[in-house]
């Protein structure tokens with residue numbers, strides 16, 4: 445396989461294992477480019493890419509932008525808070541106005557699940573989902589799986605616990621799809637109010653005790669409490685959450701197993717994870733961010749091949 449099957453990357457659900465492996469192999473090559481003194485290749489110099497963000501982002505936006513620059517693409521950045529969306533323009537009108545300026549690819553983050561899918565059906569340009577509400581965040585799951593593979597050599601039969609606010613997390617859903625396709629066993633852990641009912645249909649183990657989850661897993665992917673998405677009170681207080689579900693040195697010392705710690709960021713230090721663990725040798729948090737650039741270069745490069753045919 446040399447190309448991705450679709451013009452878009454909307455989610456992991458529709459991606460094949462072969463496509464994921466192609467993305468990983470391509471990311472290996474770009475990771476090598478990123479070690480060179482001149483970290484730039486001309487692969488996308490024929491492409492113009494718009495980063496269209498309707499929701500806040502630090503890592504994902506910077507990572508996409510840097511990946512585009514490393515590939516020599518022309519880029520434009522759109523952020524909804526400064527735009528005519530505030531004047532009542534529809535999503536499709538905004539996108540069509542961007543496209544008429546000869547944009548070839550859209551990287552989109554939106555608070556509504558399915559927004560990039562809707563746009564992709566209505567335009568010819570490639571659409572990459574950079575997070576749609578609580579639905580999917582495919583490049584995050586790809587970079588998470590790539591980072592686990594890099595550290596452990598293989599994902600097959602590894603035990604991964606996803607711990608925290610599963611209910612509001614697109615990272616959790618995309619990670620479950622990616623890890624299961626790659627042969628891992630996945631456990632979900634958190635307070636039952638933060639675990640959606642439908643999750644059992646995804647064939648994951650469910651655990652409400654964080655110590656049990658840590659005793660089981662090789663990798664703990666710790667998720668942020670999504671403060672901005674909590675509609676009603678799902679837990680009494682952040683202090684209590686941290687007391688029962690926070691991952692700290694005392695807990696890991698008690699378990700005394702070699703567990704890899706991951707987190708997609710942004711971290712609420714002292715809530716879901718303590719600083720000594722976030723900054724420890726077992727933490728891959730900064731490796732995840734570093735690998736994100738190579739993974740996004742790979743995705744955009746592979747999608748651009750469909751455009752050249």
Ligand code: NCD
Nearest residue numbers: 503504575581668708709710
């Ligand atoms: C995540 C996101 O925005 O979905 N962050 C990220 O992209 N690195 C997770 C989060 O916001 O907690």
